[in-house]
Amino acid sequence: MSLKDTARTVAVLSTLADAIGDQLKTAKKELEAGLKEAKAETGTQKISVSLDESQDVGTVSLVQPKATAAVTDSEAFTAWVVENFATEITRRFVTEVKPGFQKKILAEISAAGVAEWSDPETGVIHEVPGVGMQGRAAYTRLTVPDAGKAAIAEAWRAGRLTDVALPELTAGGAE
Numbered sequence: 001m002s003l004k005d006t007a008r009t010v011a012v013l014s015t016l017a018d019a020i021g022d023q024l025k026t027a028k029k030e031l032e033a034g035l036k037e038a039k040a041e042t043g044t045q046k047i048s049v050s051l052d053e054s055q056d057v058g059t060v061s062l063v064q065p066k067a068t069a070a071v072t073d074s075e076a077f078t079a080w081v082v083e084n085f086a087t088e089i090t091r092r093f094v095t096e097v098k099p100g101f102q103k104k105i106l107a108e109i110s111a112a113g114v115a116e117w118s119d120p121e122t123g124v125i126h127e128v129p130g131v132g133m134q135g136r137a138a139y140t141r142l143t144v145p146d147a148g149k150a151a152i153a154e155a156w157r158a159g160r161l162t163d164v165a166l167p168e169l170t171a172g173g174a175e
Contacts, residue, residue, distance in 0.1 A: 012161060015144050015152045035062040106131065 001009075038044040045062040071077050082089055105117055105128065115131045118124070144152070155161050 010142060011144050011148070012152055012156075014142055015149045016156070019149070019153065031060060032062070035060065038062075109133075 035045065035047070038047075039062055047060050048056045049058040049060055050056050078089075108117055109115055109128060109131055110133075112118075113133065115128050115133060117126050117128050119126065152161075
């Protein structure tokens with residue numbers, strides 16, 4: 001298979017996966033809303049899933065987990081614990097580099113291409129420990145504009161993509 005053929009296959013499969021994913025999200029939202037409505041109206045929280053009138057393939061249930069506690073105001077909670085349960089508090093002295101300074105240093109080192117930084121006020125060149133230059137992995141980017149996605153969808157509907165190696169959908173998953 002040529003590189004061009006492989007790129008075409010990736011474009012087609014990516015577009016189809018996106019379309020299926022979008023439809024799945026929409027369908028799940030509709031299902032959840034329908035189950036909530038059914039529970040409110042009739043108490044129904046579970047329905048069977050059928051391929052036809054005689055073959056059930058599963059069930060769908062509305063699951064409502066019990067509420068759990070979560071800290072929503074860390075400062076208020078901590079103040080309450082300090083006041084009432086002081087032995088349950090851990091105090092630490094933390095040394096951190098200010099994020100803005102770190103960002104500035106790393107940007108300048110990246111621009112220079114070496115783990116050295118020149119202090120603009122003194123002119124001193126510092127070898128910066130704990131910082132190294134790391135290569136970045138190569139990657140590909142696929143962009144299929146809406147018109148391309150529409151063309152792929154039309155070709156799919158018209159049966160013109162039979163030469164693209166699409167995965168088979170089987171009862172046990174891909175083989």
